[in-house]
Amino acid sequence: MTTAKATQMGKTDLAIIGGGPAALSAAIYAGRAGVAPTVFEAGALGGTLTQIAEIENYPGFIGTGAELAANLRRQAELAGAKLEYGTCNTVRRSAEGFELEIDGARYFARAIIAATGARPRPLELSLDVPVSYCALCDGSLAREKRIAVVGGGNSAFQEALYLAELVKSLTLITHSRVKADAILVERLRRYPNVEIRENLEPTAELLNKFDYVFVFIGKQPATEWLQDLDQSLPGAEHQAPTQNSTGQGSQSIAQNLARKGLLLDPAGYIIAPENRAALAGLFAAGDVRAGALRQAVVASADGASAALATIAYLQQIAQK
Numbered sequence: 001m002t003t004a005k006a007t008q009m010g011k012t013d014l015a016i017i018g019g020g021p022a023a024l025s026a027a028i029y030a031g032r033a034g035v036a037p038t039v040f041e042a043g044a045l046g047g048t049l050t051q052i053a054e055i056e057n058y059p060g061f062i063g064t065g066a067e068l069a070a071n072l073r074r075q076a077e078l079a080g081a082k083l084e085y086g087t088c089n090t091v092r093r094s095a096e097g098f099e100l101e102i103d104g105a106r107y108f109a110r111a112i113i114a115a116t117g118a119r120p121r122p123l124e125l126s127l128d129v130p131v132s133y134c135a136l137c138d139g140s141l142a143r144e145k146r147i148a149v150v151g152g153g154n155s156a157f158q159e160a161l162y163l164a165e166l167v168k169s170l171t172l173i174t175h176s177r178v179k180a181d182a183i184l185v186e187r188l189r190r191y192p193n194v195e196i197r198e199n200l201e202p203t204a205e206l207l208n209k210f211d212y213v214f215v216f217i218g219k220q221p222a223t224e225w226l227q228d229l230d231q232s233l234p235g236a237e238h239q240a241p242t243q244n245s246t247g248q249g250s251q252s253i254a255q256n257l258a259r260k261g262l263l264l265d266p267a268g269y270i271i272a273p274e275n276r277a278a279l280a281g282l283f284a285a286g287d288v289r290a291g292a293l294r295q296a297v298v299a300s301a302d303g304a305s306a307a308l309a310t311i312a313y314l315q316q317i318a319q320k
């Protein structure tokens with residue numbers, strides 16, 4: 001493992017931006033096919049997996065997110081991938097493909113796989129009590145406290161199940177009806193220290209009554225590093241940013257936007273519907289891709305598809 005700064009003006013055939021399951025799966029497939037990629041990860045290798053206490057729905061694997069992350073990382077290294085820590089700040093077209101800026105250092109790549117995932121959507125309230133977006137990271141700070149969990153989807157319930165074991169009391173607050181899978185809802189309801197409040201607006205006044213607040217209200221894509229490239233494309237002026245993620249049902253919207261030649265959809269997700277190609281040489285995989293079902297197994301499959309499409313692209317340009 002090296003840092004990006006050590007490689008001033010580095011060159012690679014394939015740069016993979018991000019280090020979550022999409023990126024590491026892409027690295028495994030690319031490496032095994034003979035294209036050893038360089039992976040640039042801004043935070044923790046394994047991505048969001050490193051913050052998940054228990055993974056129960058990744059076929060063939062039962063264990064913590066950190067264990068799955070470590071396995072993926074090891075497999076990527078065995079396949080020959082070079083793993084570096086560094087944040088990609090921007091990317092531009094260059095004669096050789098793409099010029100990346102990683103922590104201030106320039107890097108050239110013939111092709112890129114964008115796998116930067118999505119970050120937690122912030123609760124836009126100013127609270128007097130501590131707020132966390134990660135149960136595994138901050139759960140121990142809430143031990144024996146009265147906590148609120150904001151959110152009504154699978155992530156909120158999954159995280160609440162972890163927190164319920166630690167805290168004195170847990171009130172799950174969702175402004176609408178609960179949307180999580182029935183199995184998770186049933187399991188959480190069994191805890192005597194848990195109360196589930198539906199159709200209740202989580203105001204600052206309400207949340208300040210708790211000792212600690214955990215928030216799981218969705219995600220927003222990590223694509224700020226693609227803004228320059230996006231704005232340089234024809235048709236970029238047609239975009240009007242909106243606040244919402246696209247999600248599973250938006251594949252046809254993504255396809256329509258792709259036909260207009262846009263790189264990012266109005267919510268900022270990468271439009272890459274076919275073969276995971278967003279534009280020549282730039283591929284996308286995982287949570288950052290518009291229309292993707294945001295789960296680890298899908299991110300891994302997406303990474304594999306993106307790697308194979310990228311290899312075909314690199315072979316094609318090599319023949320020219």
Ligand SMILES: Cc1cc2nc3c(=O)[nH]c(=O)nc-3n(C[C@H](O)[C@H](O)[C@H](O)COP(=O)(O)OP(=O)(O)OC[C@H]3O[C@@H](n4cnc5c(N)ncnc54)[C@H](O)[C@@H]3O)c2cc1C
Binds near residue numbers: 021041046158285286
């Ligand atoms: C609380 C919670 C529980 C979950 N539980 C499950 C579960 O049980 N089962 C399941 O299948 N899925 C679960 N998920 C969803 C799953 O974690 C994601 O679908 C999956 O991690 C997406 O993988 P990814 O590689 O696309 O993105 P991520 O895992 O988010 O990885 C993206 C990586 O890119 C890095 N990055 C971002 N920007 C840059 C940049 N500019 N330069 C360099 N690096 C960058 C980030 O640091 C991050 O490490 C859960 C998610 C949450 C939030």
